Amino acid sequence: MQIYLPIAEVSVNAFLLLGLGGLVGVLSGMFGVGGGFLMTPLLFFIGIPPAVAVATEANQIVASSFSGVLAHFKRKTVDLRMGTVLLIGGLTGAAIGVVVFNYLKSLGQVDLLVKLCYVIFLGIIGSLMFVESLNAIRKSKQPNAIIKRKKHNWIHGLPFKMRFRVSGLYISVIPPVLVGVFVGILSAIMGVGGGFIMVPAMIYLLGMPTKVVVGTSLFQIIFVTAFTTLLHATTNYTVDMALAVLLLVGGVIGAQFGAVIGAKLKAEQLRILLALMVIGVCLKLALDLLFMPSELFSLGAAGGH
Amino acid sequence: MFRNLLAAVTLLTASVPATANEEVVLGLSQNRVAITANFDGSEILLFGAVKREDIIPDGDPLEVVVAVSGPLEPVSVRKKDKKFGIWINTESVTIDGAPSFYAVATSGPLREVLSLDEDKANRISVENAIDSIGARFEKSNAVEFAEAITRIRTNNGLYSVQEGSVKVEEQTLFRTSIAMPANLTEGDYSTRVFLTRGGQIVSEYQTQIDVRKVGLERFLYNLSRQQPLIYGLLSLAIAIFAGWGASAFFRLVREGR
Numbered sequence: 001m002q003i004y005l006p007i008a009e010v011s012v013n014a015f016l017l018l019g020l021g022g023l024v025g026v027l028s029g030m031f032g033v034g035g036g037f038l039m040t041p042l043l044f045f046i047g048i049p050p051a052v053a054v055a056t057e058a059n060q061i062v063a064s065s066f067s068g069v070l071a072h073f074k075r076k077t078v079d080l081r082m083g084t085v086l087l088i089g090g091l092t093g094a095a096i097g098v099v100v101f102n103y104l105k106s107l108g109q110v111d112l113l114v115k116l117c118y119v120i121f122l123g124i125i126g127s128l129m130f131v132e133s134l135n136a137i138r139k140s141k142q143p144n145a146i147i148k149r150k151k152h153n154w155i156h157g158l159p160f161k162m163r164f165r166v167s168g169l170y171i172s173v174i175p176p177v178l179v180g181v182f183v184g185i186l187s188a189i190m191g192v193g194g195g196f197i198m199v200p201a202m203i204y205l206l207g208m209p210t211k212v213v214v215g216t217s218l219f220q221i222i223f224v225t226a227f228t229t230l231l232h233a234t235t236n237y238t239v240d241m242a243l244a245v246l247l248l249v250g251g252v253i254g255a256q257f258g259a260v261i262g263a264k265l266k267a268e269q270l271r272i273l274l275a276l277m278v279i280g281v282c283l284k285l286a287l288d289l290l291f292m293p294s295e296l297f298s299l300g301a302a303g304g305h
Numbered sequence: 306m307f308r309n310l311l312a313a314v315t316l317l318t319a320s321v322p323a324t325a326n327e328e329v330v331l332g333l334s335q336n337r338v339a340i341t342a343n344f345d346g347s348e349i350l351l352f353g354a355v356k357r358e359d360i361i362p363d364g365d366p367l368e369v370v371v372a373v374s375g376p377l378e379p380v381s382v383r384k385k386d387k388k389f390g391i392w393i394n395t396e397s398v399t400i401d402g403a404p405s406f407y408a409v410a411t412s413g414p415l416r417e418v419l420s421l422d423e424d425k426a427n428r429i430s431v432e433n434a435i436d437s438i439g440a441r442f443e444k445s446n447a448v449e450f451a452e453a454i455t456r457i458r459t460n461n462g463l464y465s466v467q468e469g470s471v472k473v474e475e476q477t478l479f480r481t482s483i484a485m486p487a488n489l490t491e492g493d494y495s496t497r498v499f500l501t502r503g504g505q506i507v508s509e510y511q512t513q514i515d516v517r518k519v520g521l522e523r524f525l526y527n528l529s530r531q532q533p534l535i536y537g538l539l540s541l542a543i544a545i546f547a548g549w550g551a552s553a554f555f556r557l558v559r560e561g562r
Contacts, residue, residue: 002345002487006522007529011345011487047488059540066548074556112393226541233537237529241540242342242521248544252551289391297453298394300381 007240008052014246016046021060021250028064028251029071029258030265031199031214031274036061036192036225037118037281039247048243050111054191055232055239056247061193061225063248064255065218071259072215079166079212082176083219086198089177090224093184098231101189117190119286125200126278132204133272140268167208167216175206184224191228193221196278203271210267327367328356329498329510338485338494338516346487349373349514352480353498365503367476368411368418372429372499373483373514375406375463376492377436382450398443398450402436405490407464410481412471420504427506429499431455431464462486491516 003014020042024035036057043053072078104113158172179201187194195217202213233239262270334350351371361367380403386395409430411418419429428434435454440447458464463486471481493513500508518526529536 001343003342004340004344004487004522006518006525009488009490059544062541063544063548066545067551068548070549070552071555226544229541229544230534230537233529233540234533237533239529239537239540241525241529241536241543244540245543245547248547252548255548256551256555289393291392292387293385293392295453295457296385297450297457298383298385299454299457300383 003242003246005048005052005240005243007238008048008056008243010047010049012046012048017243017246018250020046021064021247022254023250024247025064025067025251025254025256026258026261027254027277028061028218029068029255029260030262031195031258031270035064035251036187037122037190037196038277040191041281041285048240049238051236051238052240052243055229055236056243057191058193058225058228058232059239059244060247060251062222062229063244064251065193065222065225067252067255068259069215069218069222071256072218075215075263076166077211078215078219079164079208080219081162082164082167082169082206082208082212083216085162085173085176086180086183086216086220087223089180089182090184090187090194090220091227093181093186094188094224094227094231095184096181097185097188100185104189114190115285115289117186119282119289121186121197122278122282122285125197126275126282128204129200129271129275130279133268133275136268137272164208167206167212169206169208171206179205180220183220187224188228193225195221196274199274210270214262326358327500327508329500329508330354330356331498331510331512333496333512333514336512336514338489338514340489340491340516340518340522342521344487344489344522346489347485349483349485350480351483351496351498353478353510355477355479355500355508361476362502367473367507368413368501369471369473369479369481370412370415370419370429370499370501371408371410371471371481371483372434372497373406373408374404374434374495374497375490375516376494377402377404379403380454382453384450384453396444396446396450398440398447400435400437400447400451400454401439403451403454403458404434405463405492406485406494407431407434407458408483409466410470410483411466411468412473412479414468415466418501418504419499419506423501423504423506427497427499427509429497431459431466461488463488485516489516491518 001014002011004011020039024039028035040053040057043057044050069078158174160173161170162173163170179198183194183198186197198217199213202208202217203210229239331351331353338347355367379399379401381397381399383394384396385392388395415430424430425433432455435451437447437451455464471479473479494516496512496514498510499506
């Protein structure tokens with residue numbers, strides 16, 4: 001069944017969109033990532049104009065994250081206090097990110113920088129997570145080995161300490177705010193929720209327990225992507241409601257399944273799966289940059305992206 | 306002054322007898338294309354007749370060329386080059402006007418039914434319909450960029466040339482159909498019909514096809530442009546409601562078991 005999208009001005013198969021939404025929704029629920037880093041390139045691939053894809057994806061992430069976070073609230077795996085601290089940083093970062101994005105746009109190199117951002121961040125995070133998860137799995141298989149966690153590092157020397165009960169942490173608010181700002185900037189530039197960066201940062205930098213990380217990052221993502229959606233809708237008019245509805249119907253259903261699957265898998269398995277996926281997307285994007293494209297030319301609205 | 310000149314030109318052409326006595330009478334199966342939610346392309350039938358006072362002239366047979374053009378809009382074309390080992394956009398050229406849609410249908414091979422001069426003067430074939438003059442002043446290789454537009458849009462089904470798809474009967478009746486793809490944009494689509502003999506245009510007829518979004522498509526589009534904040538908030542409300550709805554639904558399903 002074909003459907004004509006009013007803002008994107010293209011006609012696409014409705015079931016294809018539902019399926020894509022569902023697939024990304026499952027990932028969202030499982031890993032606490034918004035799934036934007038997968039969905040946005042997929043939307044480009046089926047012919048949605050990039051500007052519309054990025055803006056609409058932000059709206060869709062709101063839905064799947066909201067659905068996901070409710071499931072996590074039920075399991076009490078959301079650290080609201082930490083989420084709020086991250087959010088304050090996130091909104092600041094998103095505002096900075098939009099300014100940076102518009103500057104890059106004026107240089108005409110925004111596509112390249114977005115792709116390079118993807119390759120670099122996905123590459124680093126994917127490999128780090130992969131190695132770490134492999135080690136964790138190896139250690140857990142040896143019965144006598146003790147899983148050593150660095151409890152004290154430089155982060156614990158910083159001022160403005162706050163107690164995060166759900167996470168079992170007593171740390172300075174400076175690192176979470178900085179993580180929020182950083183993720184906010186990236187999410188505005190890359191058109192993603194930023195979960196794939198925030199989740200590892202929360203685990204490795206802040207030392208939060210994996211189970212809490214997922215719900216908390218979803219909580220933060222909802223607000224940052226909602227902010228981004230409004231910015232896009234009011235400045236670029238690129239949020240396509242019809243596209244968003246189709247994606248989110250698939251997405252919210254998928255997120256529910258994802259949360260159930262996520263609860264059944266072990267933390268190490270969860271991380272290694274996410275790591276593999278991140279590396280996969282990174283490689284695909286890197287190869288696109290390295291190999292000669294079949295069409296050297298690309299079209300855009302004049303003066304636009 | 307321009308008007309006087311125009312009048313003079315009109316007088317001049319009117320005084321040439323051979324060209325004035327064949328006229329197009331055209332009918333369209335529809336002069337409006339409504340883009341609805343389940344719009345997946347449309348086919349417009351064109352049928353016409355040649356009205357003439359005299360008998361059919363001898364010599365070259367009558368041929369028909371139909372050109373349907375979407376609104377012209379500026380397009381920026383970027384070219385990738387290999388730099389530092391990766392493929393990045395290097396050159397960019399802005400083409401002043403390229404039609405969003407373009408279809409040419411002819412009654413025979415294009416160059417046989419229409420001379421190159423007539424084609425250029427009336428901007429009939431796709432290459433001539435793209436306005437790249439401004440760009441050519443700026444960049445010497447602008448033609449390459451204009452060709453890229455033609456190539457990419459032809460691959461997307463937006464540009465097409467159908468030689469021989471106009472059926473002409475007894476040099477008097479003709480018909481053809483123009484396929485409009487699903488990824489159509491709004492606007493006034495100019496539809497031109499040319500009658501030619503020996504490659505020279507003997508008569509021209511112009512009309513318009515309105516391509517418009519209707520219903521929900523119209524409503525959403527207008528809302529997004531006129532009330533962007535409300536539109537954005539509405540999108541978010543739908544998103545949050547759908548997220549909550551699915552969560553509540555699945556809770557019920559699980560508790561029901």
